[in-house]
Amino acid sequence: MVNKNKHLINLFFAFFLIVQCSQLFAQEKPKKSNRLSRELGIAEPNDTLNKEKRAKITDYLIISSENDTTYVDTTLTIRKEYKFNYLRKDNFGLMPFSNMGQTYNNLTYNFENTSLMPSFGARAKHFFYMEIEDINYYRVPTPLTELFFKTAFEQGQQTDAFFTVNTSPQYNFSIAYKGLRSLGKYQNILSSSGNFRFTSNYATKNNRYQARGHIVTQDLLNQENGGLQDDDVKYFESGDPEFLDRSIFTVNFENAESMLRAKRFHLDHTYHIIKRKDSLSKNKLNIGHIISFEDKYYQFDQTASNTYFGTSFKNVVKDRATLENFYNQLHVNYSNNIMGDLQFNISNNNYNYGYDKLVELNGNRITNRLKGNIFSAGGKYHKQYKGFELKGELGVNVSGSFDGNFLKGTATFKLNEDIAASASINHSSKAPNYNTLLYQSNYIEYNWQNSFNNIETQQLAFNLKYKNLANITVDLNTITDYVYFKKDETSLQVKPFQNNATITYLRAKFENEIKFGKFALNNTVLYQNMQDNNNVLNVPELTTRNTLYFSSNLFKKAMYLQTGITFNYFTKYYMNAYNPLLAEFYVQTDREFGNFPRLDFFLNAKIRQTRLYFKAEHFNSSFTGYNYYSAPNYPYRDFTIRFGLVWNFFL
Template sequence: MSKLVLVIFVVFFSSITFGQDLTKSRGQREVSNSEQDTLKPSPKKRLLDRLDPKSKKNKKAKIQDYLIISHKNDTTYVDTTLTIQKEYKFNYLRKDNFGLMPFSNLGQTYNSLTYNFKNTSLMPIFGARARHFNYMEIENINYYRVPTPLTELFFKTAFEQGQLADSFFTVNTSPQFNFSIAYKGLRSLGKYQHILTSTGNFRFTSNYQTKNNRYSVRGHIVTQDLLNEENGGLKDEGVESFETGEEEFLDRSVFEVNFENAENILRGKRFHLDHTYKIVKKRDSLSKNRLSLGHIISFEDKYFEFSQSGVDIDFFGEAFKSDVKDRATLENFYNQLQLNYSNSIMGDLQFNVSNNNYNYGYDKLVVLNGETIVNRLKGDIFSAGGKYHKHYKGFELEGEFGVNIAGDFDGNFLKGHASFKLNEDISAIASINHSSKMPNYNTLLYQSDYINYNWKNNFNNIETQQLAFQLKSKKIANIEVDYSTINDYVYFKKDEVSNQVSPFQSNNTINYLRVKLNKEIKVGNLALNNTILYQKTEDENNILNVPEFTTRNTLYYSNYLFKKAMYLQTGVTLNYFTKYYMNAYSPLLAEFYTQTEREFGEFPRLDFFINAKIRQTRIFLKAEHFNSSFTGYDYYAAPNNPYRDFTVRFGIVWNFFL
């Protein structure tokens, strides 16, 4: 099946690419009303403009013409400015990681300090969630439309013998056809023993629309390879040496770790195609009705593997074999057919039907206590759903629902969203979400060469409800509030009998409140950017544990220098969270699990940074956690897994507009 899908993609994209009239791409593009950040065309482009009279009106391409289109068709444009948000996003994930606690090495996992229980999925998802922070899902892939070729180069130093690089290129070969290609690669040895990381994310996207705008198609191919050496953290006897700051242990490579012979890897490939044909299209501003037919086809093949040469009985218990190699695989083939109707009075309506063909499991049979554990969960799920969207007198209303109507997994969701712009500064958003779905595949079925890591469970659906409200205001603040109730929550913890990590289902209701405030205060060239998160859970069994307060505060100075040839940004960022029962990490499962033995937190993390922008180039220099040697060695990303010590790192983001 995967070969068939690959052939379809290659043939389809090749036919589109070679069918373009390349000479037309130099003269047509959309024109933005904004006049800022204009880019000069290259000498070759200016020569072509002089030779082609039709393109004289397009001698200059504005930055606002370089469009980025999300999987939901939300459109933004390339942003080459240097803001404090760019500082927050200059990291391995390339997004703001507030609420995530990184491990010591770049490319390892993150411990979550907060959770969002809004959900619109009808299917269980693949396990090994600790390895998925850098796994690019469908919603993480963007599409592009550019007047001239665009390149972006990203580089950042890593920890000991490695670096992080992300290269991206996109071009419109004609006004109708665009493609992009990108690769993000990381290799980092790390400060502690046996935590090498080596990851790669390859992305290829393409989008095309006919000249009459009746048919449009977009798709992507993504392959990902995320490998981690796993050392299990510091041995218990080494924890005291770390926390007392003994001089001989300041060289972190001398610490003994729990094991030296294990690694896990997550690999996946996905082929995704989304196309639409407009049966009745909008002809002019007076047209009231539009009707289109849409189709989404997606195939994903992924696996997670934990391997260990030799066994560790003290850490994982008895094993069937002398060497361990556990591999869980998932093949998921998805089809959705959509009927879309738009009316200037009613709004936008969609009805859809879907099919999920899934095949999750293992290539071996396990016999435990005289019983054979099934090694596969496979079948077909048929679903139906709909969407609604309407703008009305300052209000924006959205709704979405979905339900499984046939198959082995029950599931449904309902989402409502309303926003209103009170004035030019203040807007309010309210939303509601209900979800019922099966827990992740690895909680339902797991097989391992370690005896205690084999199970087949018949859990109930996890039921969640969430109410959320958001107020956006530059003058006042950005405030987000959400309240969730969770029933039949599935989580990992150590089994009291085997003392090994296993999945459990709670029979109590968990109530979870979050209040988040973001406000920046500016005085001249100085600014103080504040993000504060308050969380409260009502959970008598201490299953869902989060810090009560999490805060990030940045005091920084920014100004132009050298006759505005360079823009400078420099300051200090404080990250802090209160003590709580921080989740522990299982490298075999690549999952975090609940522990109530010790609280962690209340250690400040101070970073000093100097950033600069010269034309389209942004340069970043940071002294990370510079307070580590004088505020106490009690900083952990998870039990027995210390956070990073003081280090200096630098990097660059460079955009080329040809």
């Protein structure tokens, strides 16, 4: 069934792309005029008579998968400094590994969930994986290009090149590629990745029909060394100059690598049956369809098996887990001035997860596939009145092998431009990840088939924001039947388990920025309290990031400079360990990690549309103690100097 769907979806998207691309070539070439600018009322760059009508930065629109719209931002702020990393997003609450593109250890967890299906697994590889909600669409008056560059560790670099153009007011496409190659400081720890994105955004002239689609291909490769051998940990912590060359350390293995590879075809299109008559009227009715096909696999290769993972069936290890998921949703949306926005939807997930081989243990055969169809129903609601805004969303699986449901509601009150408050509630019941339910490996102890209960979560959250002086978020979570990885006491190998008690988890996050002249102090402080008798979910009690920085225009405002020091810290706790075979973190309660400061000095500048970044990372590493780890046996980065840039072109 899935193979037939794969052929159908490939044909469908090929047809869609041909139709969309025909928009590109079918346009009449305007004479010395930009057609989009003309219809938007934006003057041409050569139009000296109407300079005030030229395209502004606010005309370069970015549209999210949820249809939220913003515009290209070329400013240099402390938030841009926080986002200048491999993820290109603020990574507060994540502990990076020593090499770029390796993985992150979680210092905090968000249990808000609106998914009805199990996740694939190999979650340590998915920090760098671009989901549907990570893909944006665009509408621009002139072609736009963005180039991102950042140095890596030892050989290699990170780049992200992006281009988008409107070939007409109705059609936009974008193409982008994010690539990384970084050798790293330790043996067998190379990272190499590529994320290709193509997006298409089309609307008819009367805007009755709108379509947005994307094609994404991703391959994330990591050499895996299993961390330092236990005997070498004391040499790392000694700080002996003989061992400052990290390549001399003995790692657990040097012959393994992991790969997450995937492709996705996604189309979201809508037809408006009743359109709004004017900007004040909201009476409208439309039908929409979302179709998405994703094909991914996670593979672990090892040229010779290693007792680190126990005994094996064969000497050469080649484990591969695959998932094919074909998703369809049909939704009806109705809006008017009194009721607000209302949606009803029905959807289908056709899934096929598993392996190409059969495994028999102790006379019992483990199935090699989990596949079937899930039919779901759901709805959304949105109403805005003056300073109040209400949002609601729900979904439930009505048939199929996996039960699941969720309910989410949010109420927001905006007193004025400076003060806003919100409260939200979220309930979720979802099956655990596929790799906890079924796993097969060449290593004997890494074969299982489980029938776990759904993970039940409830979250109550509050947020209060006053300008930049205070942004306070508090959420209280209860988690029942939590599924986690831990070493089995008998085999001493990592396996999934289900917690038999309820976990209570409180988070309180405070953000603010205090300015005094050209100086500013930006603070982010996170307090966490975990009530968990079994210690299966561990987080640091306190995590903080504080940045003291200076900003000023120089050279008659030809350059904007920003420089400062960032302090990162978290208290000791039982940090999760990393298992490269599963690409999962697992619970350990043998040793606490943390309580080490990380100081970064940065010097950033903006010249026209170019932002330049220079950073001395962890410059205190040599004088505050060699006790810094990203996970047990995985040291964090030593002092290093790195630089990069982000460059925008507006043609």
